[in-house]
Amino acid sequence: MTRWITLLTDFGHQDAYVGVMKGVICRIHPQAQVIDLCHEIPPQDCRTASFQLLQAFPYFPEGTVHLVVVDPGVGTNRRAIALDFGHAYGVGPDNGVFSQVCDRYPPQRVVQLTQARFWRTPHPSATFHGRDIFAPVAAHLSRGVDLEELGSPLDPKALVRLPNLGYERTPHGVQGWIQASDRFGNLITTLPADLLTEGDCYVETRGQQIPVAKTYGDVPPGSLIALVGSHGFIELAVNRGSAQKLLGCENGAPVWLIKQCS
Incomplete structure (x- = not known):
């Protein structure tokens, strides 16, 4: 099975971070089709990330995996998650970056990424979960691994939501x-x-x-x-x-x- 993977980060283009994540994806799923949404999100700006993801979300084929790495809490106890929206998936930190997509397209299933066999390493870097957890999980999802294999179920209502996104x-x-x-x-x-x-x-x-x-x-x-x-x-x-x-x-x-x- 081949699914599209989109990348949305605050990594910019000065460093090799984005390329490294693509390399990890290709090693797991060489046939994956990877599209760069944006890598110029202002650093640690989860509100802008949430908005940009919402803008892109409806324009991709069914089964697309949306990988978001805007993660000011990397290495802390903030949860790493994957979401099943029925027609698409999300992978990233539980820090509100999925807020607007969840409001518009309520997820059917959510898991906390606890199964280290789907990570690049069972001992991930405290500063680069994009490489060691999120990119590998997105690659496994894109090749057909079921969401429930990736971790333990979470109540979608328990996800972090950003404030002041309505009126x-x-x-x-x-x-x-x-x-x-x-x-x-x-x-x-x-x-x-x-x-x-x-x-x-x-x-x-x-x-x-x-x-x-x-x-x-x-x-x-x-x-x-x-x-x-x-x-x-x-x-x-x-x-x-x-x-x-x-x-x-x-x-x-x-x-x-x-x-x-x-």
Whole structure:
């Protein structure tokens, strides 16, 4: 059996870490098809990892194994897990990186990776579980090993969830949070597009009232705008500029969607 494996990490491209993980996968399953999703996740940024995984998840063939290594707790007692979503799998740390995928596609089975015979070594490095645990497990899954062989069952409800990945209604407006920024400096919020059906609105953050429109070009160059991105969330942008630099918002910063007074 051959399944696709995707790789999502914060390793960057300066070091050999990503290549080493691919080498481990190839030794176990030479026929595996490996795709790099992204290796430029900001270091230890589980929120951005969760967002990026959600964006990629629905576009891959059935049976794909999604390997995520953004792991600030590597070597600690945080759990190593594998998840069965019915049509796809996940492998990585239980630190919230699967939060949004689990919310959108509830896993059918989850195991803690306790079976060392599926690791590269029974004595993994305290700093590189991507090489010694996660990559080998993903390779075994991709060649057809059943999830239950990999470890002990976990209740999906017991998995770590990241905070502030949804929205809530407040007297001031619908509050959401920044969940990621992209290469262009666009700030992606947790506010879904369907909130805009409730009437004319603007987005407020850092004391700025940002108008809502459909395209970047609807405002002059250098101007702020709120619009729906291809991911289905409201994002804050600057036409031919960077909202991140202009606003100085960090991941997790609050935003509000406020209805215009008529």
